[in-house]
Amino acid sequence: MAAAGPQAVSAPPSAAAPNSGKRKRAAKGKGGKSKKKKLARSDEPIRRRANKPSAKFLKLLKKRARDYNSDDDEEEGEEGEQQRGQRERPPRRRNDDHDDDEEGDLSGDDDEEAASSSGDEAGGGGGVTRFEEGCRAFRVAFQKIMSKKLPDDPLGPILSAHKKLVAAKLAEEVDERKPKSEARKEKRAAAEKGHVLPKDHLETHDKELIKIATQGVVRLFNAVSKAQKPRNDLNPSSTRDAKAV
Amino acid sequence: MRHPKSGRGKRRGRGPRIPAAVLRKQQAAAPNVDQVTGAKIPKSFVFSRGKIPSTLRHLQQDLRKVMLPYTALNLKEKKRNNLKDFLNVAGPLGVTHFMILSNPKSLPHLRMAKTPQGPTYTFQIEEYALAADIANSQKRPRCPPGIFKNSPLVVLSGFTGHGEPYKSLVQYFQYMVPAIDPNTVKLSTCQRVLLLKYDKEKGIVDFRHYSIKLQPVGVSRKIRKLMQNNQVPDLRDLKDVSDYMTKAGYGSESEVDDEAATVSLVSDVDKLNRASRKSAVRLQEIGPRMTMRLVKVESGLCSGDVLYPVPVVKGEQTEEETEGQEAEDDESADGSEDEPEDGSQDDTEDE
Numbered sequence: 001m002a003a004a005g006p007q008a009v010s011a012p013p014s015a016a017a018p019n020s021g022k023r024k025r026a027a028k029g030k031g032g033k034s035k036k037k038k039l040a041r042s043d044e045p046i047r048r049r050a051n052k053p054s055a056k057f058l059k060l061l062k063k064r065a066r067d068y069n070s071d072d073d074e075e076e077g078e079e080g081e082q083q084r085g086q087r088e089r090p091p092r093r094r095n096d097d098h099d100d101d102e103e104g105d106l107s108g109d110d111d112e113e114a115a116s117s118s119g120d121e122a123g124g125g126g127g128v129t130r131f132e133e134g135c136r137a138f139r140v141a142f143q144k145i146m147s148k149k150l151p152d153d154p155l156g157p158i159l160s161a162h163k164k165l166v167a168a169k170l171a172e173e174v175d176e177r178k179p180k181s182e183a184r185k186e187k188r189a190a191a192e193k194g195h196v197l198p199k200d201h202l203e204t205h206d207k208e209l210i211k212i213a214t215q216g217v218v219r220l221f222n223a224v225s226k227a228q229k230p231r232n233d234l235n236p237s238s239t240r241d242a243k244a245v
Numbered sequence: 246m247r248h249p250k251s252g253r254g255k256r257r258g259r260g261p262r263i264p265a266a267v268l269r270k271q272q273a274a275a276p277n278v279d280q281v282t283g284a285k286i287p288k289s290f291v292f293s294r295g296k297i298p299s300t301l302r303h304l305q306q307d308l309r310k311v312m313l314p315y316t317a318l319n320l321k322e323k324k325r326n327n328l329k330d331f332l333n334v335a336g337p338l339g340v341t342h343f344m345i346l347s348n349p350k351s352l353p354h355l356r357m358a359k360t361p362q363g364p365t366y367t368f369q370i371e372e373y374a375l376a377a378d379i380a381n382s383q384k385r386p387r388c389p390p391g392i393f394k395n396s397p398l399v400v401l402s403g404f405t406g407h408g409e410p411y412k413s414l415v416q417y418f419q420y421m422v423p424a425i426d427p428n429t430v431k432l433s434t435c436q437r438v439l440l441l442k443y444d445k446e447k448g449i450v451d452f453r454h455y456s457i458k459l460q461p462v463g464v465s466r467k468i469r470k471l472m473q474n475n476q477v478p479d480l481r482d483l484k485d486v487s488d489y490m491t492k493a494g495y496g497s498e499s500e501v502d503d504e505a506a507t508v509s510l511v512s513d514v515d516k517l518n519r520a521s522r523k524s525a526v527r528l529q530e531i532g533p534r535m536t537m538r539l540v541k542v543e544s545g546l547c548s549g550d551v552l553y554p555v556p557v558v559k560g561e562q563t564e565e566e567t568e569g570q571e572a573e574d575d576e577s578a579d580g581s582e583d584e585p586e587d588g589s590q591d592d593t594e595d596e
Contacts, residue, residue, distance in 0.1 A: 190351045191298030196372045198382045198534065209453050210528050213440040214506045216400035217457060217526050220427075220435070221508040227427040228512070 261292070261322045261334060286423045288315040289342040290331060292322050297348040300375065304353075305346050307376045307533040311439060311454050312344070313393040315423065328547060335360045342421055343546075355537060357417065358546050365547050366414060368537035371449065376532050388531045392456050396422045397437035404443045410542045410553040411443065432459075432512060438528060450539065454532030459524040462507055465490070 053061075202210070291309045293301070309318050331343065345356040353373070358365040380386035399422050404411045418441055425435075440453040461469065467489065471478060483489055506526040542553035 192300060193351055194353055194370055194372055195300050196374055197378050198374045200382050206453075206530075209440060209442060209451060210455065210530070212402050212442060213400050213438050213453065213455055214526055214528055216402070216440070217398065217435075217438055217528070218506055218508055220398060220425075221432065221510075221526065224427045224430060224432060225509055 261320055261326055261331060264319070264321075285339070285341070286315055287341040287420055288339055289344060289421070290317055290320060290335060290340050291344040291346070292320055292331065293346040293348075294328070295347050295349070297346060297353070301346055301348060301353055303375050303377070304373055304533055304535075308344060308346075310376070310393060311397065311532050312421075313396075315396060332361060332546070345547075354540075355535075356547065357421075359417065360546065362545055364413060364417070364552070365541075365543045365545070365549075366410070366417065366539060367541035367543070368450065369540050370535055370537050372534075372536040374534040376454075379530055379532070379534060383529070386531075387456060387458070387529050389456075392436035395434040395436060397439040397454070398422075398425070398435055400438055400440045402440070402442040403445065404441075407443070407445065410539070413542075414539070432510060437531075448538055450537045452533070452535035452537060453530060454534075455528035456531045458527045458529060459510070460527050462504075462523045462525045 289312045291305060291312060293305055297305075309316055309320070334340070335343070341360055343356070343358040343360060345358065347354045347356070353370040355368045355370055356365055357368070376388075380388065399418055401415055401418055404415045422439075436457050438455045438457060440451070440455065442451045442453075443449075444451065467478075478489065480486065480489060504525075507523050508526060510522060510524050539553070541551060544550045544552055
């Protein structure tokens with residue numbers, strides 16, 4: 001009983017999502033563990049196309065949702081079978097529309113009973129768990145990714161398509177860096193052209209130069225002293241010398 | 246730093262912005278006419294043309310310090326300033342010499358020119374070292390800021406006997422700094438030396454800048470230190486003061502050189518170097534060090550006829566000769582020897 005309820009409840013949310021998305025998920029779901037999922041997924045597109053369920057049916061679903069108790073799963077399993085029977089009818093109606101749905105339905109029909117026990121949780125959830133099925137699907141997918149053993153890639157965990165891009169970019173960067181740094185080094189060397197750092201001790205050449213400069217200064221000082229010295233000898237008081245001063 | 250008066254609109258492309266504060270200081274400190282000799286004091290601008298790397302900018306600043314005080318230390322130049330702008334400003338300020346740094350084809354060049362239509366000497370700087378590099382290489386760098394208050398003495402060597410263009414170059418260097426009158430100059434104002442030595446074989450000119458230090462000769466090191474430090478020495482381990490004086494100390498190796506460099510001072514230079522005492526002249530290198538090669542001489546300011554290297558015209562021998570003669574006539578002959586060429590007065594003293 002509860003199975004029908006959840007199914008109907010899930011109809012509006014499933015209608016909201018785009019068709020193609022559902023299809024993809026359906027395709028992914030094919031590799032999924034639970035076949036019940038397949039059945040549920042294959043149901044979804046059909047569900048959307050189904051006419052709006054009757055008010056009476058909606059009432060029933062609401063009642064079921066109220067009364068739903070996850071502890072009652074076993075019971076619901078029996079009821080689920082009945083519901084499955086109900087569910088089959090609408091799919092059968094739509095058989096001509098979609099091949100994959102057909103296949104899904106057929107396989108779903110075959111495996112229905114076998115999977116009923118495993119699908120009980122989903123079945124018990126029914127329409128309510130339609131959303132949860134989606135969550136569960138995500139959970140399963142996520143767990144699969146997390147349990148994957150990553151190759152020891154220096155690039156880190158990247159989706160495969162992006163990996164190539166990143167690798168290409170890194171390679172490009174490395175290539176670029178080499179000529180850039182070389183160009184920079186050349187520029188710096190050209191700027192320093194001719195700049196010579198002096199050594200700690202004086203070279204002989206420099207010593208010679210200092211000597212020459214010293215000689216020059218000495219000559220000047222001697223000339224100055226010669227020019228200025230006689231003044232001191234002169235006596236400013238005497239008139240004759242005063243003129244010279 | 247901008248004086249409020251010299252706002253942005255005022256210059257109108259008339260040349261480098263010289264902040265009014267600097268202008269006033271310059272005019273106060275560096276009168277146009279020398280008080281003593283009456284001759285015009287040569288002033289200089291050191292600037293650069295084109296893009297130059299940062300090391301050359303440091304060299305430019307060092308050269309400005311060499312040319313102090315008669316130069317614009319904080320000269321600001323803009324990209325759009327032409328040579329003409331500098332010329333326009335040079336006139337009213339009384340600037341007579343330009344030193345232009347440039348870096349064509351990544352080779353640093355230095356142009357020395359005389360304004361307004363003087364000859365231009367272009368040197369290629371083959372090697373250079375900054376003042377900071379030299380200070381780093383010395384154990385005791387000595388560069389008290391007071392030594393930049395007076396112009397340096399210029400010492401030229403090796404330029405004689407090589408004819409043109411070196412004769413005119415000698416004249417140029419002589420007049421780059423204000424003349425020194427031996428009769429009136431105070432020895433305490435002679436604190437720096439600029440040495441330019443020409444090496445004929447290599448064809449290069451060495452540029453060196455030293456600071457002058459006078460050291461009294463015949464005074465033991467201890468006494469000298471005592472006078473300098475003004476501190477009472479430590480006499481704990483000595484029994485007698487005479488021990489302090491007579492204790493054998495190490496003689497410095499440079500004392501031998503001092504004998505050749507001894508001068509007798511006329512006046513008191515400072516506390517240690519008194520009048521009529523013997524002192525030794527000791528130089529220590531400051532400032533940039535350059536090795537330059539003369540590559541071009543032009544008769545105008547970065548324009549005009551190329552006087553050196555002598556242009557070779559094939560099959561026109563006579564033209565060459567006349568050109569050579571003209572060049573000689575332009576420059577006045579001025580005998581120069583290995584002696585300080587500080588002013589024309591010097592020649593008279595040597596007679």
